[in-house]
Amino acid sequence: MSEISGASVVIVGGGVTGLSAGWWLAQSGVDVLVIEKGIVGWEASGRNGGGCTHMQSPLFLEEQRLWPMMDELLGYPTEFMPHRIRIAATEEQLVLYSRGIATSRQHGYRYELLDGKQLRELVPLAGEDIAGAYYYHFGGHANPHRTVQAYAWAMQDHGGRLFQNCAVTGFRTEGGRVTGVKTERGVFGCDQLLIAAGPHTGRFSAMLGQEVPVAIARAEMIVTEPLPLMAHTGVDGNGLYGRQTLRGNLAYGGGPHEWLELPDADAPAKPSTPLMNHIGRRLLEMMPRAAQVRIIRSWAGIIENTPDGRPVIDRLSTFPNVVVATMSSVGFGLSPASGHAIRDLIVDGACGFADISSFRLGRFDKLEPDWRELQGWNALAMEEIA
């Protein structure tokens, strides 16, 4: 295989995790190259709900600090809109929200409880007959498509390189170090490697002797035709996540996911299903005045999840010049901060702004080998498929 001009840091995967890391590294003057199998953001990073409210995470404060500045920092629009309203259609939902509320209170963030009338002033499509709605004075939403492209362009503006339509197939190793990334088009030399290949992060890390445990699943979203903008667009609830986009469409997801098996090298196909109708039903319950609004698209995305649903950002013990990063199904909102943490780990050796010890890979050292079966995270049997 021919050696193509590599980079000091090669990143496998052009989703938000890899691209944000690439952007942070390029800003620090690091020679960086992102290799993406398809087009940037083609997988989960371009198919998600755009939610940026993750109070459980050690990256939460950085997530909240960065989002309001991202348009300026990147130089391209992300459509970030601050604050979130979460509607509880039932008392039960209101109780379920209390954990997140408690967590954000411990971070020192402000929220208030709205009644039906207050809600309607901000969200005219909402029903009055609700149990309550929390107004978070933090969090928000951005547009995944724009954000992905903004990272890619901003990284390039800082001298980083992007190689699309090029699948990574393996690694070249020499004496305990990865020295090159093998691809369909040749080998790219590297001093350090970041694996941020979403669902494929497990497979690639396994090739290097220390597997990041991940299972993959398909989840769906729907979008309606555009409507006039509501006073507050970052509104979800009633079993849904999502937002009114700045164009005016209602874009929501939620409900059951389907666990899948990862095909060897490919990304799984991502058809949507009539679950669309059930997402629509919850949207209508939450916004009864939108009854005649039409759904114009639905789609599905493939999500990676670790056994405890928490990110892994760590060095491999087998190959210390390799960092693995997977955000376990909440990687979009955290991406400004995850890129920062990865940059710190690669350049400084440790995250300088947050305690990311909960992202250690070593926490799975005692994990049962059959954890997928034990948690019931298995793909359904295939025998009946022709």
Place this chain on the structure above:
Amino acid sequence: MSRPTKFDEKSIAGKELSVEEHTELLVIGAGPAGLSAAIDAAGRGLSVVLVDENPVPFTTMGNEVPLHYGQGMSGVARNRNAMMEALIASEPLIEAAFEAGVDVRLGTACWGLYGRSESTRWLPGMVAGLADEERGWLIGAEHVIVAAGRRDMGLGFPGWDKPGVMGATAAMSLARFGALAPRRVVLLGTSAEALDAAGALMKAGVEIAAIVEQAAAPVGPTEMVASLRVAGCEILTGHVVREALGRETVEGVAVCAVGEIGQPTAEERHIACDGVVLAVGVTPVIDLVAALGADVAFQQARGGYAPVVDADQRTSVRDVFAVGDSAGIWPAKTRDRLVSEREGRRAVAAILSDRGVASDDMSIDAVGPDSPTYDLSAYRIGWVRASVVEARAAFHVCQCEEVTAREILEVRPPRYLDWQAERRNDRSLSSLLGEGPPNPDQVKRLTRAGMGPCQGRRCREQVAALLALQVATPLASIPLAGYRAPVRPLTLAISSQLPEAPEQALHWDVWFGIHPQWRPYWEVPEFYTVATNDAAAPAASE
């Protein structure tokens, strides 16, 4: 593989989909191909449901769904009964289908086709989403024949958003119902399909003020050209429409001669008309099969992107067949409906043999597409260059989202973001390109062209041609912009009628419902094991 003992209750496993009715064969589309298939299959004892969205409700037509009607409906289109009668009267096989015992559902649209696949294992089999004006539901089918017909490539020019500018397929459909408003039209395009449309419109009493062709000579069969000329049609080759004129609706067009590479010349002329019929690119309706995940490919002999079918009309999804125009359009098929009818019957023969029923008397020769007589890709790109790129004023290529050609090629953020140019580094199409051709879906995501309520029906082929032109590549190498269910816009009121399994409602969560995922990070234990995971209490994901 043995079934795992435990299932994640927040997952789709074990959540039954509510399928209201079942049939052995579902046929989508009551044109010659679908009707012949349905009648044949019913005659061989299969239970057959045949749906067709016609007569399309007036408001749906007004939304440019499922065709580019261009607001060219007359008042007749509001009269549902009259439309229904006209539909039945215009196609004798509909009556025959009723008589053959086919369960014919007119005014019923199919908005989605779903099947079991590696990634959708929970589905019970082939399922189709149906809706009429009041109701939406699912039907299960052992076999599906898609006979969804054709639609038109849109082609913009200044004023093309004026009422009266419409696709040829829409114009012919309205004429069939006696519901076409324009009486004197200028028609664009000279393929066999375009000339056939001109003939059909004339027969329906519409005056053809002129046929405009951007190419130097007509591309359709010479005898069709000749007979239209004999009938008094003026054919202006080497011309494009510069503008649709008129205050509110089309009152005329300005046409002009173009040079060799589509550049306009000063020779301009006005033609009075009350309609402009776009017939520059008739293309198969592939939305359902593409959204299902069946293989589609750009096939010049089949009119553009068409499903990949075998000699039995079978798509890559075993139980799904495509027949008639939705499987490919070529001159012989356009001119003789028997070609489509035979495709429908061949599909039924294959289905019977799949079911183990002898189909000896049904051997019907496969008729492949004619070999193309002109370069369809160059032809369509030529139109877009002369009409859109060389246009004398900016206009919206994507009417729903109001995006111009320039905004598409410069990959501009949509105007509602009010993104200031000085804050924006120079980024255009070339900066998106990887090692592959430009991808319309990527351009769509960034500019929103094709993302509106007409679901890209009026702009998707134009956008593809713009991208092809920009990087000097044939249309075949531009990937297909994805189709997604619902392939007909569906109101929340109707879509939410689908009943939900009680277990699904019980376990519904915002996200995966992974309990330890939402625990504050300072409470995360040192080691995670399934055994020590203490998740028990119900908690919504964030």
